[in-house]
Amino acid sequence: MSSAQRAWEWFVGKVIRLSGAMAIVFVILIFAFLLRDALPLLRSASLREILLGDTWLPTSEPPKFGMLPLVLGSLYVTVGALIIAVPLGLATAAFISEVAPRWIQEILKPTVEVLASIPSVVFGFLGLLLVGPWLMELLDLPLPVFAGLGSLMLAFMAMPTIVSVAEDAIRSVPTALRENSLALGATRWQTIRRVVIPAARSGIIAGTLLGLGRAIGETMTVLMVTGNAAVIPEGLVGILRPVRTLTATIAGEMGETAYATPHYHALFMIGLILFVITFLTNTIADIAVRRSGGVAQ
Amino acid sequence: MKDRVIRQSAAIALCVAVGLALFLAGCGGPADREPGAPARTISNIGSTTVLPLADEWRAAFNKVHPGIEIAVSGGGSGTGIKALISGSADIANSSREIKDKEVEQARAAGVDPVEHVVAYDGIAVIVHPSNPLDTVSVEDLSAVFSGHITDWGAIGAPGMNRIQVMSRDSASGTYEAFKELVIALRGKDKSRDYAASALKQTSNQGVLALVAQTKAAIGYVGLGYLDDTVKVLSVTPLGGGESATATVGNIMDGSYAISRALYCYTNGEPSGVVKEYLDWIKGPEGQAIVEQLGFVPLKES
Numbered sequence: 108m109s110s111a112q113r114a115w116e117w118f119v120g121k122v123i124r125l126s127g128a129m130a131i132v133f134v135i136l137i138f139a140f141l142l143r144d145a146l147p148l149l150r151s152a153s154l155r156e157i158l159l160g161d162t163w164l165p166t167s168e169p170p171k172f173g174m175l176p177l178v179l180g181s182l183y184v185t186v187g188a189l190i191i192a193v194p195l196g197l198a199t200a201a202f203i204s205e206v207a208p209r210w211i212q213e214i215l216k217p218t219v220e221v222l223a224s225i226p227s228v229v230f231g232f233l234g235l236l237l238v239g240p241w242l243m244e245l246l247d248l249p250l251p252v253f254a255g256l257g258s259l260m261l262a263f264m265a266m267p268t269i270v271s272v273a274e275d276a277i278r279s280v281p282t283a284l285r286e287n288s289l290a291l292g293a294t295r296w297q298t299i300r301r302v303v304i305p306a307a308r309s310g311i312i313a314g315t316l317l318g319l320g321r322a323i324g325e326t327m328t329v330l331m332v333t334g335n336a337a338v339i340p341e342g343l344v345g346i347l348r349p350v351r352t353l354t355a356t357i358a359g360e361m362g363e364t365a366y367a368t369p370h371y372h373a374l375f376m377i378g379l380i381l382f383v384i385t386f387l388t389n390t391i392a393d394i395a396v397r398r399s400g401g402v403a404q
Numbered sequence: 405m406k407d408r409v410i411r412q413s414a415a416i417a418l419c420v421a422v423g424l425a426l427f428l429a430g431c432g433g434p435a436d437r438e439p440g441a442p443a444r445t446i447s448n449i450g451s452t453t454v455l456p457l458a459d460e461w462r463a464a465f466n467k468v469h470p471g472i473e474i475a476v477s478g479g480g481s482g483t484g485i486k487a488l489i490s491g492s493a494d495i496a497n498s499s500r501e502i503k504d505k506e507v508e509q510a511r512a513a514g515v516d517p518v519e520h521v522v523a524y525d526g527i528a529v530i531v532h533p534s535n536p537l538d539t540v541s542v543e544d545l546s547a548v549f550s551g552h553i554t555d556w557g558a559i560g561a562p563g564m565n566r567i568q569v570m571s572r573d574s575a576s577g578t579y580e581a582f583k584e585l586v587i588a589l590r591g592k593d594k595s596r597d598y599a600a601s602a603l604k605q606t607s608n609q610g611v612l613a614l615v616a617q618t619k620a621a622i623g624y625v626g627l628g629y630l631d632d633t634v635k636v637l638s639v640t641p642l643g644g645g646e647s648a649t650a651t652v653g654n655i656m657d658g659s660y661a662i663s664r665a666l667y668c669y670t671n672g673e674p675s676g677v678v679k680e681y682l683d684w685i686k687g688p689e690g691q692a693i694v695e696q697l698g699f700v701p702l703k704e705s
Contacts, residue, residue: 166574166579167597176600240617249568250568250603251618252614330606335573335603335604336600336601337600358606359606360573362479364482365482365486365503368505
């Protein structure tokens with residue numbers, strides 16, 4: 108290697124290392140920024156009132172910063188989305204990698220990826236103008252906007268993530284496992300269900316958690332279709348009633364909140380809660396991916 | 405190897421520290437501006453309710469005074485007042501009165517907010533076209549929007565589902581104005597607030613669309629946003645009396661109960677081109693635009 112090449116190698120190496128370090132720096136800066144603007148809220152309300160309070164009326168006198176309805180709202184919408192998206196995504200992934208002939212694979216895979224590139228405001232419009240009023244008529248609901256509508260829309264947005272990660276995981280299951288199973292007399296369906304999917308479990312869990320991260324952070328769609336009523340959802344019927352999510356609260360209220368007021372700090376506290384939730388799910392997803400041998404990469 | 409890891413960690417830590425320091429340094433105090441200093445460019449920021457007015461005023465004023473540049477942007481009443489305090493706005497538009505907290509912040513930053521009423525706006529109460537109700541009192545509206553009444557039968561429209569309350573978001577000036585004028589009964593009952601179950605919409609159009617789709621809904625929008633997809637209720641004022649619908653005439657003669665002023669705020673008494681602009685807005689030409697856009701002009705003009 109000439110000395111010019113060596114200098115170039117050295118330079119490129121440093122640039123790549125710096126880029127890697129920058130990602131860490133950005134995450135730490137965002138976290139520091141959130142902390143700086145969220146913690147002053149503790150001067151106006153105790154942590155207990157914030158996390159367990161059931162009333163969110165930040166502009167009332169005195170203001171009430173109970174975030175429990177918002178956290179539960181986000182959970183309802185997100186869990187609902189996963190209940191729809193995971194079976195659908197898993198079936199699609201299994202179909203693409205195990206069953207479908209090559210030409211169908213080649214059409215289906217890019218189509219699922221296109222689903223990921225549709226802007227969230229489009230899903231919001233579809234839900235608000237088409238799916239919501241239709242479901243209201245069909246199920247005789249009092250309102251055309253509700254938690255389940257948000258779940259349905261988010262399910263379609265989280266599916267591409269789940270499909271592509273799960274598909275990679277299924278594809279990386281050794282062929283020998285399938286052949287052994289089939290040789291023992293198992294049917295194709297039994298092989299997929301009892302051998303391939305359990306073997307790809309870690310990758311599937313990772314895909315699910317990445318999909319969850321996508322769903323819980325989504326803002327525009329839920330702001331448009333979940334109705335934004337900060338009430339604690341009641342039981343299973345709650346899925347057909349309006350809720351208010353963490354993200355929609357920040358988006359809806361940030362515009363006119365006076366700087367450095369308790370309300371302003373409360374919105375940053377919501378941001379901090381979201382950050383912690385997505386950080387945890389991503390970390391768990393990462394561990395799951397590592398355990399399955401890095402299939403998602 | 406271990407040595408290298410330590411050195412890299414140190415480098416990262418240094419980056420973070422420098423980044424943080426730069427970031428915090430950037431958050432210093434607002435730039436101050438001499439009160440009432442003359443300007444050839446007027447920066448006009450604030451309420452989205454006032455925005456269509458501000459845009460038309462700018463266009464019409466520019467035809468008469470082409471030398472004066474006016475930069476108009478929205479963001480909301482709070483955003484406008486924030487901008488006035490930080491010195492980036494010459495005129496802050498607001499659909500509500502400035503809050504005591506904001507006055508405090510302004511004083512602390514050496515800004516003296518001066519209020520100018522530039523127009524009036526009515527807030528119309530709307531229901532689904534199939535709703536049999538025609539008239540409602542401010543007292544009943546207060547009970548409905550605060551969640552004390554949840555049944556249509558209790559306010560004179562029996563045989564319907566539970567009332568579905570639609571509201572603007574707490575960031576909106578209309579939200580604050582409706583709370584003050586209706587829910588808190590013009591300050592008589594300050595403890596009352598919106599019911600938690602009220603659906604919060606981020607725009608007037610959002611409220612309008614949802615009320616038009618939902619049979620049991622009740623909501624409110626600014627006068628300028630009304631169309632025939634919804635039914636407008638006639639409102640009986642506080643303490644009883646003749647009911648009136650939200651029309652420009654009823655707001656001007658004071659018979660419609662839910663109306664509010666729209667404001668412009670300046671830093672100190674305006675002078676120079678800012679004074680010229682505000683005088684023009686309050687004059688016949690500016691007020692003609694107010695009427696054209698479905699708002700209510702100042703009474704004296």
